[in-house]
Amino acid sequence: MSKNILEMNHISKEFVGVKALTDVSFKVQTGEIHCLIGENGAGKSTLMKVLSGVYPYGTYEGDIVFEGQIQHFSKISDSVKAGIAIIYQELALFPDLTVYENIFAGNEVKKGMLVDWNQTINRAKEMLEKVKLQVNPEVLIKDLGVGKQQLVEIAKALSKHVKLLILDEPTAALNEKESENLLELLRELKQQGITSIMISHKLKEVISIADKVTVLRDGKTICTLDASKDEISESVIIKSMVGREIDDIYPKRMNKQFGDTVLETHNWTAYDSELGREVVKDVHIHVKKGEIVGIAGLMGSGRTELAQSIFGNPKSYRLKGELVVDGVKKVFKHPKDAIQAGIAYVTEDRKGDGLFLIQDIKQNISAANLPSIASQGVINNNEEVKISNHYKQSLNIKAPSVEQLVGNLSGGNQQKVSLGKWLFVNPTLLILDEPTRGIDVGAKFEIYTIMNKLIGEGMSIIMISSELTEVLGMSDRVYVMAEGKITGELSIDDADQETIMKLATQ
Known part of the structure; x- marks a missing residue:
């Protein structure tokens, strides 16, 4: 059998005339920690959704080879049965259920036709020990912090005998201590033979943990860097991601002048x-x-x-x-x-509090200042388009038009829309x-x-x-x-x- 646990060969995926992935090839060796990085909109999440069966076989071109066999996943449960688990940035837990109920949701421990709750709790304790989470398995998920919830998600994956664990921005909502604990857990899982793919924008974390790094840009594979060959560095990663060098990520301000x-x-x-x-x-x-x-x-x-x-x-x-x-x-x-x-406030939770994901760019940008483009309660559509196009251009929002649904934008472009919404109130x-x-x-x-x-x-x-x-x-x-x-x-x-x-x- 190949030493590669996963090969995604020549994957292409299109959405209504827009190429999200073009001839992407991606290989992961058994037992390694492989980081997948790229700018927002580069195709990382789309590639993982192809792998997990969210985008089923037949909706994309190319082959998925897992443990030496070509796979035709038609739904998420197919990839789970094969031993692949994906943990998304927005955790898929039931807040009003207990830790043990969440760990075994859809994978219940049964005795005959009935759920064996005692055995479920005992098994949950075993999974929690594996992820070094010291909590009562009978506590409700909503009573745990985000860092502990993340570990419950990993425990849930381990309960399904995962072979390949995929984590999408796992440390985005964690503090530094929680992030380091999670990275250390991934290292320990590696010692147990579990392969991990981590999507992350935090380059220092990537450099500290990755055996290999694959960079995507504009839906294409740019390169794969190998830590054992000293190929992974922040400058090389940034240049590969954005297609240019960024000497100083924090642009300098000249002639600082403070007023009243x-x-x-x-x-x-x-x-x-x-x-x-x-x-x-x-x-x-x-x-x-x-x-x-x-x-x-x-x-x-x-x-x-x-x-x-x-x-x-x-x-x-x-x-x-x-x-x-x-x-x-x-x-x-x-x-x-x-x-x-x-005063204007751009919230930390752009998806939950900051934006209307099912509405388009222009509706979001105008939302906080509708009276300025309305007459007798009727919105001037031409003015709304004009204003939103102004912010689309000035903030470099990458979208075909201001009619694009915000939910379909990358995280970075969603953040720019959120900024545009509040700049429109002239704070x-x-x-x-x-x-x-x-x-x-x-x-x-x-x-x-x-x-x-x-x-x-x-x-x-x-x-x-x-x-x-x-x-x-x-x-x-x-x-x-x-x-x-x-x-x-x-x-x-x-x-x-x-x-x-x-x-x-x-």
Whole structure:
């Protein structure tokens, strides 16, 4: 039998006249960790959906060879039976079911015709031990953090005797410690003979874990790099992904000039009635005109809660303290009040909260400012198309037209649409919550360039990010949060990763 557990030979896939994959070939050796990377829209997810049977045999050209046999997967269950498991970025778990019910959902442990719940729980404990997750298997999924949910997904895959484990952006929503734990688990699974394919935009993680890296660009295979031959480096990967060298992923700003204070909070506190505790505690911050202020901290530190409490309090927190905008005390009872005061908020969850995926680009861009293109309650369609085409061009949104459904765009282009939506309200202060989460290095560079352009035009930005290199690369000043409090304020000259992490773990 071939030492390759998987070969995808000359795969081509077309959607209504658009070539998503063109003659892609991709080989994975048994027992290796193989990273699949490329810009958003490069074809990575499409290739994996072909492999898993989401796009069944007959809807694509080329051959899938798994364990030496040509496969004709007509549905997902066919690939699962063969020993292939895919864990997507949006986890496929049932939040109101227990851990053990999720692990064996669709693969129940039975005694005769009935489910053997005792044996199910015992088997679930075995799977949890394999992924080193110490939780009660009877706890509900919704009561676990994202990092632990990710491990439950892997335990679920292992329960089906997986031979090839595929993970799509597995660390996108994890903090650094959780990410390292997950990567270490993949190394241990490798020692147990399980082959892994990891799709990731985090190049440092890719370099640290990959035996081989295959790069896709514009639906084509560009190259496969081998760690054993010292072929894998950040510069080589970036050049292969984007077709050009990016010497500095964080574009420099010249002639920094800061103006008056545009926003400040005093003793700002937010109480979450559902959680029964304060999620933001006695926060003092200020932001000046033309400044990018980074907010760093671990997941759960209160960064997003701070942003939402400032942006019209959509979560209905009980608020105390003062919010001052352009020197005037403000009380926002709704996000529309914040928008009218010149504040916009690009949410971290673009798919859940930021965009209407079943609507097109123009409908999304106009959504936050419909009155400006409406007369007597009727939207001026020509004006909507004109405005959305302006942002499509200025933000370099890659789509055939503004009639394209947002759900069909890549992550990076979805993020640009989300940006366009909020730029259309003409804000003076833009809050960006995880602005580059789940997007590739080329799209990140474009987002950073847009941020610098906006700052140069006199806007101010608050940037929340879990990536310390991003905070350090783009910010003029950094606040660090832990447990709802500001634990430190650093000038960018005094900030480094070690100092930020110390403050984030206080």
